[in-house]
Amino acid sequence: MNAIRAMLYREGRIRATNLVFIFWDLFYPLAYMLVFGVGVNAALGSPLSSAHLDYNSFFLGSVLAMASFGIASNTSWSFFLDRDNGIFFEMLTYPLSRSAYMLGKVLFTILVSIMQAAITLALGRLLFHIRIRWELVPLVFAAMFAGTAGWFFFYSIFALSTRRNDVFNSVTSILYFVFLFASSMFYPLEPLPRWFRVAATANPITWQIDFLRYATVGLGNAHRVAQESLLFLAFSIAAFLYAVRCLRGQE
Amino acid sequence: MGTLALEVHELVKTYASRNNPVRAVDGMSFEVGSGTIFGLLGPNGAGKSTLLRMLTTLSRPTSGTARVLGFDVVKSPLEVRRRIASVIQETAVDLLLSVRDNLLTFARFHGVNQAKARSRADEVIDRFRLGAEVDRKVQDLSGGFRRRVQVAKTFMVATPVLFLDEFSTGMDPLLKREVMRQIRYEARNGRTIVLTTQILSEAEELCDDILIMNKGKQVARGDLNTLKSLSQEVYEISMTFESMPEDIASELSTLPVLRANVENNTLEATLKAAEGTVLELVSALARHRRVLRMEVSGASLEDVFLELTREEA
Numbered sequence: 001m002n003a004i005r006a007m008l009y010r011e012g013r014i015r016a017t018n019l020v021f022i023f024w025d026l027f028y029p030l031a032y033m034l035v036f037g038v039g040v041n042a043a044l045g046s047p048l049s050s051a052h053l054d055y056n057s058f059f060l061g062s063v064l065a066m067a068s069f070g071i072a073s074n075t076s077w078s079f080f081l082d083r084d085n086g087i088f089f090e091m092l093t094y095p096l097s098r099s100a101y102m103l104g105k106v107l108f109t110i111l112v113s114i115m116q117a118a119i120t121l122a123l124g125r126l127l128f129h130i131r132i133r134w135e136l137v138p139l140v141f142a143a144m145f146a147g148t149a150g151w152f153f154f155y156s157i158f159a160l161s162t163r164r165n166d167v168f169n170s171v172t173s174i175l176y177f178v179f180l181f182a183s184s185m186f187y188p189l190e191p192l193p194r195w196f197r198v199a200a201t202a203n204p205i206t207w208q209i210d211f212l213r214y215a216t217v218g219l220g221n222a223h224r225v226a227q228e229s230l231l232f233l234a235f236s237i238a239a240f241l242y243a244v245r246c247l248r249g250q251e
Numbered sequence: 252m253g254t255l256a257l258e259v260h261e262l263v264k265t266y267a268s269r270n271n272p273v274r275a276v277d278g279m280s281f282e283v284g285s286g287t288i289f290g291l292l293g294p295n296g297a298g299k300s301t302l303l304r305m306l307t308t309l310s311r312p313t314s315g316t317a318r319v320l321g322f323d324v325v326k327s328p329l330e331v332r333r334r335i336a337s338v339i340q341e342t343a344v345d346l347l348l349s350v351r352d353n354l355l356t357f358a359r360f361h362g363v364n365q366a367k368a369r370s371r372a373d374e375v376i377d378r379f380r381l382g383a384e385v386d387r388k389v390q391d392l393s394g395g396f397r398r399r400v401q402v403a404k405t406f407m408v409a410t411p412v413l414f415l416d417e418f419s420t421g422m423d424p425l426l427k428r429e430v431m432r433q434i435r436y437e438a439r440n441g442r443t444i445v446l447t448t449q450i451l452s453e454a455e456e457l458c459d460d461i462l463i464m465n466k467g468k469q470v471a472r473g474d475l476n477t478l479k480s481l482s483q484e485v486y487e488i489s490m491t492f493e494s495m496p497e498d499i500a501s502e503l504s505t506l507p508v509l510r511a512n513v514e515n516n517t518l519e520a521t522l523k524a525a526e527g528t529v530l531e532l533v534s535a536l537a538r539h540r541r542v543l544r545m546e547v548s549g550a551s552l553e554d555v556f557l558e559l560t561r562e563e564a
Contacts, residue, residue, distance in 0.1 A: 002362050003360065006356070006359040006360040010348075010356045014345065014347045014348060017347070017349070017352070017388075085342075085343065085344060085345060086339065086342050086343035087344060087345055089309060089339055089341070089343065090337065091360075093309055093332055093339070093414075094332060094361070095333040095361060096332070096360065097329055
């Protein structure tokens with residue numbers, strides 16, 4: 001427990017004393033909502049006007065998923081930072097197990113994403129008057145918890161098995177593009193070509209977005225969302241097991 | 252020997268290579284008592300750092316066993332890590348944290364409470380002359396300063412064993428002297444220090460017990476006097492002449508010289524001969540010339556090191 005507290009303290013000090021991280025972790029997804037969301041809503045209108053939902057309401061779950069995806073990617077990149085600073089290997093001689101090291105990092109990441117979610121929900125309500133289903137907000141936090149953990153473990157696999165920073169950055173850029181655009185993040189899937197729908201349905205970020213959309217504004221089918229959340233859980237567990245294996249292989 | 256800090260038995264580390272596997276550590280066995288300053292010496296690639304990486308649980312041995320204060324590095328790595336602090340060969344600091352935060356974070360990982368960590372940090376900052384830079388982020392400091400922070404961290408905690416892999420790299424002489432004083436102080440208080448170094452004078456000055464290794468194997472082991480006795484009939488001479496004799500090179504070529512260096516009017520040479528012969532040779536060199544300074548001494552650790560590792564090479 002002491003080791004995990006120490007990890008949280010370390011990550012907290014690094015983030016709190018570096019403005020760049022605060023921008024990327026807390027405000028970047030919000031900027032998406034403020035610029036992209038407002039822009040699409042005003043210029044193109046809502047794809048769900050029949051359900052009396054504007055684009056901002058549709059996009060809220062996407063912003064939350066994007067936040068957990070982005071924060072997880074940033075934290076997994078910190079493996080590189082630690083390795084370049086030499087501190088990564090020194091830390092492996094500290095009194096903490098490798099799983100505690102991983103757990104400390106992921107808990108901190110989750111904490112940041114939940115803070116981010118709270119800010120996004122508050123601003124969504126205040127600025128865009130989104131009708132949030134407050135009774136389901138605990139589910140939003142649960143989705144941020146599981147989602148951030150899943151994405152962190154997924155990205156950690158690449159961070160721990162790639163030696164070069166530029167290779168990792170290329171991989172994450174490609175993943176960012178594929179995962180975010182081949183999903184239900186920016187548009188509903190129904191009007192899209194079949195091949196696109198199949199790809200998007202198999203995309204774990206779609207599962208997380210669908211859950212968050214249901215938990216924020218009540219959009220979607222509860223049965224389908226439950227199925228997708230189970231799939232996402234399986235994805236997260238598999239990613240965790242493989243990431244721990246990669247960490248154990250570090251020497 | 253009282254309690255054993257280290258027990259290493261038939262330790263092997265093999266790295267896979269495309270052509271043939273490399274045995275970086277090849278069947279090392281030794282024990283180190285608590286409170287000892289133990290030096291691991293060897294040329295580049297001898298396997299010192301690999302050995303240290305296994306002892307600090309960073310790397311798993313291919314075979315053999317190693318115990319730190321009775322705890323097996325493979326079976327109980329966490330128990331080992333609770334009892335050690337280490338300075339790895341590469342600079343290892345949190346660049347995005349301030350100097351003070353680096354010290355405090357390290358202490359936290361070792362379970363030191365906040366109040367104690369703060370007062371300890373003040374002492375360490377003072378001792379390592381970090382005061383002027385204490386609130387600056389380490390990324391804004393020079394390489395030497397970063398190394399200073401890295402070494403300073405290990406003095407934040409009182410783990411019974413301290414591993415230092417070439418700790419003095421990038422340190423100025425004043426600081427190095429202070430760190431060496433600290434190391435001696437810690438050892439007097441029962442802390443076991445395991446250090447590797449390429450600077451033999453450091454080992455000569457600090458270590459109670461030295462192990463010389465080459466190509467992954469132990470070449471020699473003992474205290475300074477024991478090691479020097481391994482290099483029988485090796486003497487170092489240093490002579491400063493009023494003016495350097497012109498025929499010195501040809502004269503030296505007839506002598507049993509292992510190494511010689513002539514600079515300005517000073518000749519420094521290592522001779523391998525019986526004591527009487529060495530004195531005769533020195534007299535011969537001094538004859539008909541005005542000698543301003545002359546010194547004859549037994550073998551240094553460097554002589555022993557060079558002789559042993561050259562034989563092995």
